[in-house]
Amino acid sequence: MIRLSQDNAKSLLAIHGWSGALLGLLLYAVILTGVIAVFADEIGGWSSPLQHEPATALPKGLGAKLAELSTQVDEQYHDDLFFFPQAGGRIRTFFHKDIVVDGQPSAEGVEFDLDPNTLAVLDRREGISETIQQRNTAGALSAFLVDLHVRLHVPNPWGLLLTGALGLAMMVAAVSGLIVHRHLLRELFTIRCRRQDLLAKRDAHVIAGTWNLPFAFILAFTGSFFSFASTVGIPVVAMVAFGGDQERLIETLVGVSPAEDKTPKPLADLDAMLADAHARVGVEPSFVSIAHYGRADARVNVFTPPSEGHVSSNNLVYDGATGAFMHQKPGLGLVPSAGGVLFDLMGPLHFGNFAGVLSKAIWFALGFAACYVTLTGMLLWATRRAESQAWQRLARATIWVGYGLPLSLAASPIGFFIGRSLGIVELHDSMAIAFLSAAALAGALALSLRDLESLRRVLLAATGAVLLSLPLLRLATGGPGWASAFASGLQAVFSLDLAMLVGGALCVFAARRPNARLAAAARSGIEDNQSQPA
Template sequence: MIALPQREARLLVALHGWSAVALGLLLYTVLATGTVAVMADEIGHWSTGALDARAPLTRPVDAILRRAVADAPPALREVVDLAASGRDGLRVSLRDAPGPEQRGIDVETGPDGRVLHRREGLAADIAGRDPDGALAAFLVGIHVRLYIPGLFGYVVTGVAGLALLLAALSGLAIHRHLLRDLFTLRVLASPPLAARDRHNLAGTWALPFALVLAVTGAFFSFAAPVGFPTLAWVSFGGDQQALFTALLGPPPAADPSPAAIADLDAVAADAGARAGAAPAFIRVAHPGRADARVTVYAETRPGDIAAATLVYDGVTGAFLERRPAVGRAPSLGGTLYGLMAPLHFGHFAGLASKLAWTAMGFCCCSVTVGGLRLWLVRRATARPGWAALDRATSVVALGLPLAMAGSGVGYFLGLADGATVESTAVGFLVAGALALVAGVALRRPALDGVLRVATGLALAALPPLRLAAGGPDWATALAAGCPAIAFGDAALLGLAIALLHRPGRALLRAGHDAALAGPPRP
């Protein structure tokens, strides 16, 4: 218990409540999409039906890279990136010098090395257009920047992180019985009291997680648009290139003379042995030149927090250095920086930590919506403005899951013609528009019931749609050592059952109440 004078306690309660009113729906949106984005890799395996358990970069990639470089114009050979793509494939991205009009080529190959897709144009237009991995990429993109153009999206999600930090700290300060609230849930109490107990219980248990999530999320959101430019302005007079040179060391002396590319398969194998984990991403700078460099970013090794980054000579394939997360030598700042991603995304202990992060994410979503409901419960009947916010809370809290389920429906419907990037976004927008229409046409609690049923039906439709689109069945997936597919189907069906549980009784009761109240008012 934190003892505060009455005046300060009231101010903190007001700050806690009004911050939820001002930023609660934005915070919920970022939390809900982040809860799903934690499982992005598993969603990718589930949606694509990938059955090869090997990491794509552990297969032979040298011939694929050489062929892509040979087919590309010389101007597009400044940087070549290799990463995994959908359906166990590999994506080779070639780019020219960085700039607002940077151009590039993306080549996607299957497990057998056969070219599946090739796109050429402005780098901003072709980046991220992986038809097979479109669903996972779309859901992550919503969380990271809400698809707001430029760096403004990162600023908005950063504001949500600060709102979470403010809510967590003010909630901690105004808790009268912190330890008691860890175990208090009066299920037989009156509805307002039971709702308050649920809010306090979930908020108390989720408090450490919320603080970690708020700090790391705000860091990632503000680092690019605010953090690095500010550091460059303070320390280097605004020269960001000088900042990155200080952090990463000077680039090798320019030598454009032709030279053969090192054996990338041998480099990847050596990196995997040194890191104790499979390569996750490979970058080749200036391939075919004497000053070429190969940087291998490894997966996080089980039991480690940060992943290894290894640098090789791009001509001889000789190992040059193991690079820290930030800086040119191991340091406390570099260690803290390296902790940010594992603590935010929860992938430091494999699936177990991801499931824990997902559960705590659901908990934080419940706290956010529940707290906003508690604030509105006494006000919504007094003033039309509060009633409108109460209805908007239902639309966002239940419409966002419906829209995310709609993106999955759109993805599978677009697989036939390879237009999943567009169809995934269309599915999200159509489902979101339906939620908005319901919000205008229906009152609570009928609105809540309809959105729950619609979301449950959309989630229940996803496993059959996956199978109809050519995805493997459970027996085939389990025999191939890929439990993510069966796990994903089971999780979706479980959520659907939870949402559809006794819907008829709830909707009949809501319809009876709406009939007694008369036609809805704007």
């Protein structure tokens, strides 16, 4: 039990409520899109599958293929090269050089998509990195959803600053909610089902929020870290500890580049380096970066997911000219440290990818619980103040965003599949049109339907209908059927199709059941506001 004076309890309750009321809708959007982004890789494999599931992410013969491709691009783009598996297992390979565009760091070069089964070139894109990303048809859907989560499609650095601030607001709400609910252990299991509907909903909110508290804090802290690290963290640390010299800061964290040697020299056996990395850490490489490709001073960084029993990823460094293993580099700094360990934990704890699909599924469920806590908290706060027209509008806006955003997210693949079938190369606009059209439809319904319960049910039914249609639309626009997908080992196709069908059916079923508590809470909000705590 946490003991507080009455004045302190009221102050913390106000902080808890207003932190959610002022930023709750945007915070809900970030959390919900994050729930979807957990399965970004699977969404890419579902929307853009290959003919066959690749046997390995980075197959043998890749080194020879890169040597062949290097002859097809300007030598200025040999300065840096990275490759990794993306949508459906395609090997995304980018020969490039670093440039500055409008004062912001960027890259320019040539990018290839390779089939991991045959190493055939599936696509080629040229230009600056932003243009190349817009033309990356295979990964367009997952990129659209991830970008919505990372920065709400707001231009940098403002989008990152916004999501970082929302993460801080989530931490404030989590900590203040923990303190203000003084009988913490009792409230973990208490729900007054036979009491007034508003109290029952309040109890459900408290129970969900309390059980979800550790996850909410971890999610908020790591999310704020990623948002602020590049936009605020690096400049501030450089100013305080390095006199504003960001290059010296980067050298301290990453290391000093080896002495420059532009002597042409073929890259050593890349297949042997990848096999050696696999043997050393017991995990197949997932990302490879090569500096100064085709030169005597080439360096190869091989990244792998965490080894069994660990949560930190691995970074093994090789001499590109000889293929010799040099050292294993920590995620942060040049030698192992407590700070480096904490830095390595940020990614797995935020993305939930430390134990494969199992941990992703747990993060998915916990994320939905966080969405429920945010949504019910907003509705409770607005309902308690229902005598004010402004708070009535907030309650309506909460239903619009709370149930309209899932509809908009479900509609985004419609823009992807239809746009791709029409031969559109840059699919961002077609997905944005589908997303915004669904949001506008939900907004029109929010303005026209007076009863909030009717609005909720209509939006749920519409979301269910869209989800049920997506497997059919995918098939109608050239996607593989379940029989061929199963025979080819395309697990993401039938797994996500099944998830869409189950999710759609649940939405339709929920829409058929009236939420008596929502209607009763709205009717009793003014009366209960005088006598019950929030």
